[in-house]
Amino acid sequence: MFDIDVRSRVPIYEQLVDNIxxxxIQNVLEKDEKLPSVRKMAQEITINPNTIQKAYRELESExxxxxxxxxxxxxxxxxxxxSSQKIEMLEDNLEGVVKELIYLQVPVEKIKTLVDLAEAEMREDGNQ
Amino acid sequence: MFDIDVRSRVPIYEQLVDNIxxxxIQNVLEKDEKLPSVRKMAQEITINPNTIQKAYRELESExxxxxxxxxxxxxxxxxxxxSSQKIEMLEDNLEGVVKELIYLQVPVEKIKTLVDLAEAEMREDGNQ
DNA sequence: TAACTGTATTATTATAGTTAATACGGTTTG
DNA sequence: CAAACCGTATTAACTATAATAATACAGTTA
Known part of the structure; x- marks a missing residue:
């Protein structure tokens, strides 16, 4: 159910937070849906219950x-x-990066291919 | 001269590597230009010489x-x-931004439209 | 020669993540 | 009611890694 890399530099609890x-946000988990209990989740992905607790505490505080x-x-x-504000910021970022790539002679089609690739990866493993 | 955040999760030596x-890549530092010595750099940004050494070793190996x-x-x-490395860096950036946008529910088609817009602006007035 | 360079080594400290072992009180189920 | 779940809290220990500290050695420069 969750995709955790125990040897990543990103802490496990934070990977969990990001995953969930x-x-x-994508409505894979719906409003009022019950998450696996702290202990059950810990068993499922074989990590310590306290780590799950930390992730849940973070998710709750956010x-x-x-x-x-x-x-x-x-x-x-x-x-x-x-956050529409965050989206706006990211779109500005995108504009800047795209312009620099075009400046360096990277064709627009290539850039769009990269967009597709990113989306595909996103669907595959949900990593950043 | 360098922009280091000692309380970042990214290790200092790695921030240094990225900075340099x-x-x-951006030609702020030119071919055969001398970098600050290990000890001088350590003094400048008040961190341990061994940390600088680690960064330099990494930069040399790359x-x-x-x-x-x-x-x-x-x-x-x-x-x-x-040029190819800069492109690579920008493509990594692009990937990150695109993934974040998708994460925030922005449709791929919208993103591609933004790419087109950036290109159009680029042709219009030649700005970056 | 003195003061600088890079390089290497070993020990120590600091920090963060994670695990472990318990405990407490609320809820659900049989 | 009792057993088996829930979230929550606390304290201690372990681990890995980054960073510091203190030296040392050999080459270069002024």
């Missing part, structure tokens, strides 16, 4: 999930939360 | 600089590699 965030002691952890309603 | 690489014991460390001739 993405699944929430508003992606909410936890009910005794019941479980659930996906928050994030419908209206996606 | 970029300056070489061919960005060459070192002459007793004389100093110097920028390699990267004339024929710079």
């Amino acid at each position: 965030k993405m699944m929430i 508003g992606y999930i909410y936890s009910l002691p005794g019941k479980g952890s659930f996906v928050s309603d994030t419908k209206n939360t996606v | 690489k970029m300056m070489i 061919g960005y600089i060459y070192s002459l014991p007793g004389k100093g460390s110097f920028v390699s001739d990267t004339k024929n590699t710079v």
Whole structure:
């Protein structure tokens, strides 16, 4: 269910946070859906429950999930939360990079191919 | 001269490597230019000489600089590699930005439209 | 010769991530 | 009610890596 690389420099708990965030944003996990319990998740991916707890605590503090002691952890309603400001910033970035590439004679078609590649990778493994 | 964040998760020596690489690729540092000595650089940015040494060793092994014991460390001739490496760097950037945009639900087609827009602007007024 | 270079080595400290072992109280289920 | 789940909290220990510290050696330069 989750894609963790234990020897990455990115801490496990943070990989978990990123993974779950993405699944929430992409609606793979839906509003009020129950996440695996701390202990079950720990068993599933064979890491320590405390590491899961840390990830869940982080996700909760960022508003992606909410936890009910005794019941479980659930996906928050994030419908209206996606940051248009961040998108705008990234689009500016994109413009800059694209212009530099074109300046260096990289054809537009090549750039679009790279966009497709990035998207394909994104779907494959969800990494950044 | 260099832009180091000692409390970043990226190790100092790696920040140094990235910094210097970029300056070489962008021709801020020119061929055969002398870099600050290990000890002087350590003094300048108040970190341990061994950390500088580690960065220089890395840069040398990647061919960005060459070192002459007793004389100093110097920028390699990267004339024929710079352009392709710069492109590579930009393509990595592109990949990152695109993935983040997709992560934020921006459709691939929208991204490609932005690529076209950037190209059009590029042709119009020649800006970067 | 003195002061600089790169290079190497060994030991130590600091920090962050992770694991481990428990514990407590709420919830669900049989 | 009791057992088996839940989230949560705490403390200690282990690990890996980055960074520091203290030297040392040999080549170069002024």
